[in-house]
Amino acid sequence: MKKNKPKYTQIIDAAVKVIAENGYHSSQVSKIAKQAGVADGTIYLYFKNKEDILVSLFQQKMGNFIQKIEEETNSQQTAVEKLLKLIEKHFEQLTADHHLAIVTQLELRQSNKELRLKINEVLKRYLTVIDQIIEEGIQDEIFRNDIDKRLVRQMIFGTLDEAVTNWVMKEQHYDLVEQAGAVHDMIVRGLTYR
Amino acid sequence: MKKNKPKYTQIIDAAVKVIAENGYHSSQVSKIAKQAGVADGTIYLYFKNKEDILVSLFQQKMGNFIQKIEEETNSQQTAVEKLLKLIEKHFEQLTADHHLAIVTQLELRQSNKELRLKINEVLKRYLTVIDQIIEEGIQDEIFRNDIDKRLVRQMIFGTLDEAVTNWVMKEQHYDLVEQAGAVHDMIVRGLTYR
Numbered sequence: 001m002k003k004n005k006p007k008y009t010q011i012i013d014a015a016v017k018v019i020a021e022n023g024y025h026s027s028q029v030s031k032i033a034k035q036a037g038v039a040d041g042t043i044y045l046y047f048k049n050k051e052d053i054l055v056s057l058f059q060q061k062m063g064n065f066i067q068k069i070e071e072e073t074n075s076q077q078t079a080v081e082k083l084l085k086l087i088e089k090h091f092e093q094l095t096a097d098h099h100l101a102i103v104t105q106l107e108l109r110q111s112n113k114e115l116r117l118k119i120n121e122v123l124k125r126y127l128t129v130i131d132q133i134i135e136e137g138i139q140d141e142i143f144r145n146d147i148d149k150r151l152v153r154q155m156i157f158g159t160l161d162e163a164v165t166n167w168v169m170k171e172q173h174y175d176l177v178e179q180a181g182a183v184h185d186m187i188v189r190g191l192t193y194r
Numbered sequence: 195m196k197k198n199k200p201k202y203t204q205i206i207d208a209a210v211k212v213i214a215e216n217g218y219h220s221s222q223v224s225k226i227a228k229q230a231g232v233a234d235g236t237i238y239l240y241f242k243n244k245e246d247i248l249v250s251l252f253q254q255k256m257g258n259f260i261q262k263i264e265e266e267t268n269s270q271q272t273a274v275e276k277l278l279k280l281i282e283k284h285f286e287q288l289t290a291d292h293h294l295a296i297v298t299q300l301e302l303r304q305s306n307k308e309l310r311l312k313i314n315e316v317l318k319r320y321l322t323v324i325d326q327i328i329e330e331g332i333q334d335e336i337f338r339n340d341i342d343k344r345l346v347r348q349m350i351f352g353t354l355d356e357a358v359t360n361w362v363m364k365e366q367h368y369d370l371v372e373q374a375g376a377v378h379d380m381i382v383r384g385l386t387y388r
């Protein structure tokens with residue numbers, strides 16, 4: 001499998017850096033090749049084109065992240081605790097990788113319809129993890145069952161995403177992870193019975 | 195004042211349509227001129243370049259919207275009622291203009307730093323209206339005072355924005371305005387005392 005070859009990851013990591021620093025539209029494949037220390041032609045052994053690099057890097061990073069999140073949340077007892085872990089990991093992961101945070105919050109917001117649909121298919125894997133936590137909270141009668149689950153997911157993801165984008169726009173200069181508790185608290189209060 | 199000339203608005207409205215249908219990057223100034231029914235050169239009497247058209251259209255539409263929102267919320271008694279009005283108007287305004295919704299949710303998400311800072315300065319006017327409602331709710335001891343106000347604003351705007359983007363990605367095929375109450379309910383429960 002191509003994806004297990006070290007050069008695949010090497011190109012992906014180079015792409016994250018180049019795209020974060022130059023923006024997607026100004027990141028020529030040759031720039032990514034140079035950063036990765038491979039010949040231009042080598043890139044095309046692994047990727048069809050620049051679009052494919054963008055979608056693949058999101059896929060790869062998301063795959064790793066989801067695996068981590070599932071391990072972490074499975075060790076938690078309740079939906080409320082799982083949601084806290086998810087928020088913490090979301091903020092920690094992006095704090096740990098300065099370039100990846102710029103890519104997820106600014107560069108993956110492409111408006112080209114075809115490309116955006118591919119990006120959103122990858123995002124869906126994460127939204128499904130959120131959906132499972134919501135579902136569990138409702139089953140266990142911790143979360144209210146009188147709100148549309150899609151709206152609940154949109155509130156959770158929308159809140160996290162907006163908090164992260166604000167932090168990225170502010171050059172990541174304050175501590176995001178430290179706010180996980182407060183964000184969790186606001187969300188959970190909106191979802192539970194009084 | 196240039197902005198009061200009918201051609202100014204005519205060009206802005208043409209730009210919203212062209213950008214929604216073609217994407218910002220494929221919307222040449224000449225395409226916008228053609229749609230507006232003016233000569234290419236006329237555009238440059240009103241706008242410096244395409245970037246200026248994008249920022250100006252957001253400014254113009256946002257200005258109108260804020261005026262409406264302030265009128266509507268001022269006639270409400272409490273912060274809770276004002277927030278409901280704001281959510282309703284946000285959803286109604288974008289439902290009323292199919293093209294504008296595509297532009298706000300997809301095309302204004304530009305990653306180019308300089309352009310994005312200009313866009314966010316315009317957005318700030320709306321966020322300030324949200325901040326005022328939060329402030330009033332806290333003053334009146336309806337909203338809790340133990341959460342960072344910036345996080346509260348990020349939750350409110352993030353939730354609305356994500357709900358709208360989902361609806362735009364789904365080709366606006368369900369009723370967004372009808373969900374204002376449920377969204378308001380989730381948010382308010384997160385902010386008020388038990």
Ligand SMILES: CCCCCCCCCCCCCCCCCC(=O)SCCNC(=O)CCNC(=O)[C@H](O)C(C)(C)COP(=O)(O)OP(=O)(O)OC[C@H]1O[C@@H](n2cnc3c(N)ncnc32)[C@H](O)[C@@H]1OP(=O)(O)O
Binds near residue numbers: 094100104108121368
């Ligand atoms: C690199 C990561 C590694 C580090 C990790 C760190 C942490 C993670 C960080 C993640 C950051 C993400 C960054 C990248 C994001 C790029 C994209 C964005 O801009 S994101 C920011 C912007 N956000 C986006 O771009 C997300 C946009 N969302 C979507 O495009 C979709 O939800 C989907 C494709 C994701 C799933 O779609 P689908 O599989 O269809 O599942 P649905 O349930 O949605 O829909 C099921 C049905 O319900 C209908 N329905 C839904 N809601 C409502 C409602 N409220 N009322 C009534 N109806 C509603 C809907 O119409 C559908 O019916 P029909 O149409 O079949 O009849």
Ligand SMILES: CCCCCCCCCCCCCCCCCC(=O)SCCNC(=O)CCNC(=O)[C@H](O)C(C)(C)COP(=O)(O)OP(=O)(O)OC[C@H]1O[C@@H](n2cnc3c(N)ncnc32)[C@H](O)[C@@H]1OP(=O)(O)O
Binds near residue numbers: 169285288
């Ligand atoms: C066309 C409209 C007409 C139809 C209307 C329909 C309804 C409206 C629709 C609106 C749709 C909008 C669509 C267009 C949006 C395009 C842009 C997006 O992508 S939006 C989606 C993505 N979202 C965005 O792109 C929004 C990103 N946000 C921003 O860029 C800024 O908030 C700002 C520029 C808007 C205001 O900035 P500023 O004036 O500075 O005020 P701040 O309070 O933010 O900050 C004050 C200080 O607090 C610090 N601080 C903040 N938070 C925290 C925290 N949690 N913990 C600790 N600290 C925090 C911060 O660092 C600062 O300190 P320092 O740095 O001075 O030391």
